[in-house]
Amino acid sequence: MSENWVFYYDFNRCIGCHSCAVSCKNYHNRDPGVSQREREMADWRNVNHYESDEGDAFEEIPISTSCMHCHDAPCVDVCPVDIIEIREEDGIVTHDRPDCISCKQCLDACPYDAPTFSEAEDNKMSKCNLCLGQGTGSAHGQDKRETPEDGGVKPSCVDNCVGEAIKAGPEEEMLELASDEAVERFENGAHNQRVIVEPMRTGSEDVESLVDRVGEGN
Amino acid sequence: MSDSTEDRSGLTRRRLLQVGGASAAVAIAGCGDIYSDDNPATETPTNETEPDEPDQPDEPATDQLAYGNCWICHHNCGQEVTVKDGATVDITGVDGHPRGSAGAGTEGTVCPKGQAQIEKVHDPERIKQPYIRENGELREATWDEAFSYAADRLEQFDDDHGSETFLNAASWTTTPVVNRFWKNLYGTPERISRGIHVCAGPTFMTGGMMGVGSNNRIPDYQNSEFIIAWGRNMLESFAGQFEAKGVLTAIEENDATLVTIDPQHTETAQKSDEWLQIRPRTDGALALAMANVIIEEGLYDESFVREETVGFEAYRNAVEDKTPEWAAEKTGIDAEKIREIAVGFAEAAPAAGISQWTGTAQYANSWKASQNITALNGLVGNIDRPGGLRLWQSAPTADPFEVCEFTPEGESEPIQGVDLPNNAEGKQKAIDKHDEYSEYPLRHIEGIAHNLVPDMVDNGHINGIYVHYDNPLKDGNAAAWREAIEEMDLVIATDAYWNGVSRNADVVFPDASQLEKDTLGTGSWSAYSDRTWVTGSTAAVEPQWNTRPDYEIIAGLAAAMGWGEYFPWEDNREIINDQLSEVDLTLSELESGGDNYELLAEYEYETWKSSDGPTFWFDLGHIPPFANAAEEAGMTTAPEWQPPGTYGDEPGGEYPLEFYDTRAVFFSHGGDQALKGSQERYARRHELEDEDYRGNYLVLHPDDAADRGIETGDMVDVVSETGSGELMAYVSGSTRRGFTTTVYGFGPGSVQPEEEGMNSMDVHSKQMDPITGMVARHIAVDVAPTGGELS
Structure with a gap:
């Protein structure tokens, strides 16, 4: 148990509506009125839809992910200028953005494809900061x-x-609201304990593997 | 203010925000100068040049809080809007809101459509000032010019054609005065609305005639143990987010079973215990077979049927030979599965509900499908019982024309009420007046039909139209409607976006968007199963550019027509306060205390117990207009099986595929396809965001695509016997082989600024349900790569 912040995700309650992604974009003022195509500014939170099979067996499963603020964040290890940190006080992964050299190694290392780079933002990395700050580059040092x-x-x-x-908070609080099965999986090391995921109520696809597939280009 | 009888904290949860003085974040400018506005049209937002605003350069910009009632699908989810320097910058929900939360103690949210409203406020694609047509071209005009021009044209129209040939096609306006203006003052009896004519006529009308109103749409989710989503996708295409939340709550808290009956996979199907991928347009067969099982197994509510219903014998006879095996052949669903669902539903009853709306009402044989489905409720006796078909009640409101108090010009004493004439009295609608429509059974039931309007224009029976926040080109025989709009002598459009109507109008009034207006919602169904409620909000920001709220547009037009005396209100807020006087509330009170709604009277279940007559009719022979229409259409008055093709199209031959149009969670109707953020989401949802295309996608089964050499991302033509359209293909096993769909509201005539994509109604001619005239949206088509040969 830790006070580090984690995300909790219950597939059974996700209706695939992308409200999370739209809301993130609005709150962080990432030009909600301008299309992604024009501003080349990728979303900090994404919803991917995984389709399989056909006929009665067809399934379509939405998975919403962002930076998971991993306790073992691979991006931290690969950053050549050492600007990414896992904050001791709350586990939120932030970075000292002005010093980013745009090498994109963090993106390659990330299991969730979370770091984004865009011309509109000097090609320097930006990503979810768990709303520690509001806007690009606002979280460092908060x-x-x-x-x-x-x-x-x-x-x-x-x-x-x-x-x-989707819920987020200190790990111990999130584990309290998770089902016994989700807690057990988490404690057994599911997703390297980076995110708490509820088991699926209906559907044959394995949500565990889907979450882990997010960063694999589907 | 939310509930005077409950102790609610009502704290704003995100951060400490200022609640604006008069509830609005930005003070609304006085309306006194509205009728003398002769300033040249400008594209500068008016709130930037407010002369009386004290200049406070040293004050840092402060976030302010305002409320909204979402109007994008006009189902009033509560919105909490952050306003900064006159701009809407962030939006979230209102906790405990009847439409936007799961009820008391739960959090309010805003869906992607609702969130897009903050983009709409500042969207540069909007219509920014009035326009009038001069020498064949639209030109910018001042408000005074536009009102005066419209008034002259309306007077001339009355002289030339008679006001009774002017069609009021106002849709989901945010003010209650629009229909009064056209009917009572201008004097036209012609009116076409959306619900019955292009949305779900058979659902509404069968429900009404069978005794349950249109409550067959929204069951009492929160208390339900067995929910059937029958041709509905309430997890994505909800009428208020409480629907999605209510279903999820029922699954979690009541261990409810969710069954989806839909030819196409949806998020609701994904979350269901059972998804029955039914053959399109065979819902009526499934419903009859379920009744057959329920009666055979003795699982129906005998005492309810005996004491409260009419026509059970006719119903029993109609289902006697409709066994699950019989229905399996029609529907493609295993007989055993049909038995299982029927028994599950009946055993869970009365805590079992069905939600039906558009999916089972938008084909030509949908009258009987709707009747057969609605009948199941009466059979298991779930009427107005917890978890079943709830007879929802609405909060009463006052008629502002009756209760308003004002001092007439030149008088010293205030008076109450406006003495509104009825200038439509004695005038007949075209469908009743002229013989040309005598072949349509619907004339016994309805006053007009969407698909008949072009004929009426051809015949000179309709010569002008007022269209308001609606686009008839997205619903029905679009090609004929386009010609009709051109042919009409006078077209007046009030809208926020350019579309096939506003571009071809003679007068265009630029409507403020929802967050720039005062709004009130009093609807029935909500997260509170036993309380009526109201929700209201003053404008979050001032009308942008040179736009105005719709009340001020109608009042301005009335003044120009010499009818100003009938509109004593300064703005819609005063009207809303008059409406709220019935429940002793004001808009300011609604917006105080950390939310913008109020729960009102409690009401009981089983309200039918207090009335003597029957509650439910299986057979509709008691309604002579329906009996006449049914006889002419060749159907009985009892539940009955009518196969696809009885009316409307039947796929085959040159047109082997069945085409239907649907909705996505990012768009509601045809009003927000202009928004780039929403287009972007829809593209991302299909992983086609890298394509230089922002139209709709044709969902095509992999086998149907392979037969035609089509892959995801290809541009394809959809061709019917009477029309065609071009759009991008999305190949997916989510649909049945032979069944292909797209999201409506795109393409030629739509608000999509480049008119990209296909207007799904360009393949439609005149297919309809004969009883209500409801537009039938299942069309026989074929699909080919653009420029290629049809198969």
């Missing part, structure tokens, strides 16, 4: 992340999740 109960903001993706499928 004080400890407070929970909404203590006056912190609720992460924007969580705030507008129609199905309440």
Whole structure:
């Protein structure tokens, strides 16, 4: 158990609506009115849809992911200029953005394809900061992340999740609201304990493997 | 304010925000100068040049909080909007909101469509000022010019054609005065609305005639143990987010079984215990077979049927030979599965509900499908019982024309009420007046049909139209409608976006978008199964550019027509306050206390117990207009099987595929396809965001695609006997072989600025349900790579 912040994801409540991704973009003022194509600014939170089979057996499973603020973040290890850190106080992975050299090694290393680079932002890396700050490059050096109960903001993706499928908070709080099965999986090392995922109620696809496939280019 | 009887914290959860003084984040400018606006049209947002605003350069820009009632699908989910320097910058939901949350103690959210409303406020694609047609071209005009021009043209139209040939096609307006203006003052009896004519006529009308109103759409999810999504996808295409939340809650808390009956896979199907991939347009057969099982197994509610219903014998006779084996042949669903679902539904009843809406109402044989499905509710006696078909109640509101208090010009004493004339009195609708429509059974039931309007224009029975936040070109015989719009002598459009109607109008009034207007919602179904409610909001920001809220547009037009005396309100907020006087509330009160809704009266279940007559009719012989229409259409008044093709198209021969149009979670109807953010999401959803294309996608089964050499990302032509369209293919096993769909509201005539994609109604001619005239949207087509040969 730790006070480090983690995401919790319940596939059974995700309706694939992308509200999380839209909300993130609005909150962080990533030009909601301008299309991705024009601004070349990738989303910090993504919803991927995995289709399989056909006929009665057809399945389509939405998986919403962002930077998971991994306790063992691979991006930290590969960054040649050493600007990415896992914050001791809350486990949120931030970076000292002005010093980014745009080598994109963090993107290659990330299991969730979370780091983004765009011309519109000087090609320097930006990604989810768990709403520790508002906007690109705003999180580095911020004080400890407070929970909404203590006056912190609720992460924007969580705030507008129609199905309440995404939650975020200190790991111990998230484990308390997870099902026994999800806790057991987490404690057995599912996803390297980077994210807490509920087992699927219906559907034959294995949500565990789908979450891990996000960074593999589908 | 949310609930005067409950202790609610009502704290804003995101951050400490200022709640604006008069509830609005930005003070709304007085309307006193509206009717003397002779300033040249400008593209500068008016709120940047407010002369009376005190200049406070030293004050840092502060986020302010405002509320909204989402209008994109007009189902009023609560919105909490962050406004900075007059701009809408962020948006989230209202906790505990009746439409936008799962109920008391739960969090409110805003779906992608609702979130896009903050983009719409500042969208440069919007219509920014009034336009009038001069020498054949639209030109920018001042408001005074536009009102005066419209008034002259309307007067001339009345002289030339008679006002009764002017069609009021106003849709989901945010003010209650629009229909009064056209009917009572201008004096036209012609009116076409959306719900019955192009959305789900058979669902509404069968429900109404069978005794349950249109409550057959939304069951009492929160208390349900068995939910059937019958041709519905309420996890994506919801009428308020409470629907999706209610279904998920029922699964989690009641261990409810969810069954989806749909030819195409949806998110609702994905989350279901059972997905029955039914053959399109055979829902009526499945419903009859379910009744057959329920009656055979003695699982129906005998006392309810005996004491509260009419026509059970006719129903029993109709289903007697409709065994699951019989239905299996029609529907493609295993007989055993049909038995299992029927028994599951009946055993869970009365805590078992069906949701039906558009999916089972948008084909030509849908009247009987709707009747057969709705009948199942009466059979298992779930009517107005927890978890079943809820007879939802709405909060009462006052008629603002009756309760308003004002001092007429030249008088010293205030008076109450506006003495509105009825200038439509004695005037007949074209369908009743002229013999040309006597072949249509629907004339016994309905006053007009969408697909008949072009004929009426051809015949000179309709000569002009007022279109308001709607686009008839996306619903029905689009090609004929396009010609009709050209042919009409006078077209007036009020809208936020350019589309095939506004571009061809004689007068264009630029409507403010939802967050720039005062709005009120009082609807029935919600996350609260036993409470009525109201939700309201003042404008979050001022109308952008040179736009105006729709009340001010109608009032301005009325003043120019010499009818200003009938509109004593300064703005829609005063009207809403008059409406709310019935429940002793004001808009300001609604917006105080950390939310923008109020729960009102509690109401009981089984309300039918307090009335003497029957509650439910299986057989509709008691309604003479329907009996007449049914006889002419060749159907009985009882539940009955009508195979696909009885009316409308039947795929085969040159046109072997069945085409249908659907909705995506990113768009509602045809109003927001202009928004780039929404287009982008839709493209990403299909992993086609790298293509230089932002139209709709044709979902094609892999085998149908392979037969035609089509791959995802290819441009294809969809061709019917009467029309065609071009769009991008998306090959997926989510649909049945032979069944192909796209999202409607794109292509020629749509609000998509480049008119990209296919107008799904370009393949439609005049297919309809004979009883309601509801546009039938299942069309026989073939598909080929663009420029290629049909198979």
